[in-house]
Amino acid sequence: MPIRLRKLIGTVLLVLLVIVxxxxxxxxxxxxxxxxxxxxxxxxxxxxxxxxxxxxxxLIRWMYGPRRTP
Known part of the structure; x- marks a missing residue:
């Protein structure tokens, strides 16, 4: 999944989490x-x-995906 899509989904879920x-x-x-x-x-x-x-x-950890090793 592209990182931008993860961030979009994560942001929406984070806002919903806080409200609920x-x-x-x-x-x-x-x-x-x-x-x-x-x-x-x-x-x-x-x-x-x-x-x-x-x-x-x-949720934020999931949004940024796995750590990349150089």
């Missing part, structure tokens, strides 16, 4: 953490705000 993840993380917090204190909200949103990076890293 943000909606689900916020919906989860709204349903399950509505009555929790401020510290719980802070910890949850700090953790969930960093958690999306893991699938994004894998």
């Amino acid at each position: 993840y943000a909606v689900f993380a916020t919906a989860f917090a709204t349903v399950y953490l509505a009555d929790a204190g401020g510290l719980v909200h802070l910890l949850y949103f700090a953790g969930s705000g960093l958690l999306w990076v893991l699938p994004a890293m894998l």
Whole structure:
């Protein structure tokens, strides 16, 4: 697959990942953490705000393809 096509597909998937993840993380917090204190909200949103990076890293690694050795 050409690298330009990989980057296009990866960019679209990355944007969709962030949007879908943000909606689900916020919906989860709204349903399950509505009555929790401020510290719980802070910890949850700090953790969930960093958690999306893991699938994004894998997607970005795929976008750039295998490493080429000179």
